[in-house]
Amino acid sequence: MLNAKHKRNKKTKVRTVARISGGGAGGSSSVSGASGSTSISLAQRRVIIPRPDVLHNYLEYSQVNQYLDYIVHRYPHFVKLYTLGTTHEKREVRALEINWNNPENNELPSLARMQATKRDEVFKKTGNKGPLVLPGDVNRNIIFIEAGTHAREWITVSTCLNCIYQLTERYTRNIEVLRNLRFIIVPLVNPDGYEYSRKTNRNWRKNRRPHKGSKFVGTDCNRNYDIYWECGPSKTNRNTYKGERPFSEPETRAMRNILDSLAPNLLFFLSLHSYGQSIMYPWGYSRDPPHHWRELSTLANTGRTAIKSYNGREYRTGSISALTKRTISGSVVDYVYGVLNAPLALVMELPSRALGFQPPVEMISQIGHESWFGIREMCKSAFDLRNKINRSPESNVLPNPKLRPRAEAGAGDSKLASDDSSDKEQHKVAQKKKKRTKRSLISHHEQILELQKRRNALLTASAPVRPVTAPAIVTPATTRAAAASAAATTLSGQGQGDGPTNSYFVSRIKAYGAGRI
Structure with missing residues (x-):
């Protein structure tokens, strides 16, 4: 009885090893000890x-x-x-x-895989690598x-x-x-x-x-x-x-x-x-x-x-x-x-x-x-x-030497040459149009400046004449006196607070304004 069980377990192990080493649909892995060659599965390569x-x-x-x-x-x-x-x-x-x-x-x-397979089979014969x-x-x-x-x-x-x-x-x-x-x-x-x-x-x-x-x-x-x-x-x-x-x-x-x-x-x-x-x-x-x-x-x-x-x-x-x-x-x-x-x-x-x-x-x-x-x-x-x-x-807008070669002779190249010349003419016309537009803008700007000058001249002529008074001469001494007088007036208008009165500061400021300090 024991021998029968042992044989059954041995057969099961053999089947398991064969299933692992044998080729399945998901990928194969086999090792040959004699030659030393190894086939590695996709999962192992990852x-x-x-x-x-x-x-x-x-x-x-x-x-x-x-x-x-x-x-x-x-x-x-x-x-x-x-x-x-x-x-x-x-x-x-x-x-x-x-x-x-x-x-x-x-x-x-x-369905998409079937269509792709049919399309791929058509072009497999080309041998494109x-x-x-x-x-x-x-x-x-x-x-x-x-x-x-x-x-x-x-x-x-x-x-x-x-x-x-x-x-x-x-x-x-x-x-x-x-x-x-x-x-x-x-x-x-x-x-x-x-x-x-x-x-x-x-x-x-x-x-x-x-x-x-x-x-x-x-x-x-x-x-x-x-x-x-x-x-x-x-x-x-x-x-x-x-x-x-x-x-x-x-x-x-x-x-x-x-x-x-x-x-x-x-x-x-x-x-x-x-x-x-x-x-x-x-x-x-x-x-x-x-x-x-x-x-x-x-x-x-x-x-x-x-x-x-x-x-x-x-x-x-x-x-x-x-x-x-x-x-x-x-x-x-x-x-x-x-x-x-x-x-x-x-x-x-x-x-x-x-x-x-x-x-x-x-x-x-x-x-x-x-x-x-x-x-x-x-x-x-x-x-x-x-x-x-x-x-x-x-x-292409510009003549391209690879697409439009400048042929010396031949009826087939006449169309290319005419296309080339027509593109050149169109480019010249566009450049002339740009120059005309630029000149017109410049002339328009000059006209606006001229109108502004005329307007300023008319406004100056129609403005009333006002007497011009000479500006007062300001010297450091007058500036000093004016500043001292303003400061003294400000302090005199303030009330007394804690500490010394403002009269002391007023007298000092007046002395500064008179130039004694």
């Missing part, structure tokens, strides 16, 4: 990858990558990670894709956010990581934007310069690629894009050096590749910088507004209003050239809006002016949350505006 504190610290480059790996392992059903390129110092530029409508997402309802690109304006739903272009702007990296945190770890609060939009986020475009600013020079701005024949190192990645690039600074010692040629830097080439591939589906591009506390739209290379400046202004004001309602912080809105009071050529925002024809593109300059490029650690969470509040509302507004903006090469 424990292995620690989570950095992205809300209250400025993270190092390795910690940024660690957080991205953590997010991918925790939410593998709707988050993917891509390597866009490698920098001069062999660091990776990485992009995170957050696609809630991924057919592998278990949080999706069954990057984010999935769907043709047509109907699928124009990608929000692209990038940060860390300038090395010293640490707060932009933290704010971008906060956006990832809100869209993944707090996805239930942001389900509305996740259902309608796909997010591609590059939290650190310039990792070499970022690490150099952390360890060597806090105010370093450029990347770290050296130049032949120069002792100066680095290029401003936000002056290296191919839109009016030739107008940028050409001296290597400048903080805003444009580079040897367009896209000469590995960071900008990595950004160009992913942006060009996503251009058909790109809805809204947002570039994070600091510390101007403003939301700006193109153009940076010209002071003239773009064709859809009203929609861009509406989008910027939406973010401004949302941030103000969150904590009362006031952001400025306007074009890049108007708010910075200078022209900026070769920027990524102008490239995305002007060359790739993205419907909406903005620059968000984070606070704060008083603290410069390094707000204290205590303000990281506050700035990140308020910025996300504005970014989320701008994403909703962009989704509402997607069908109201029809971007085409002819929609």
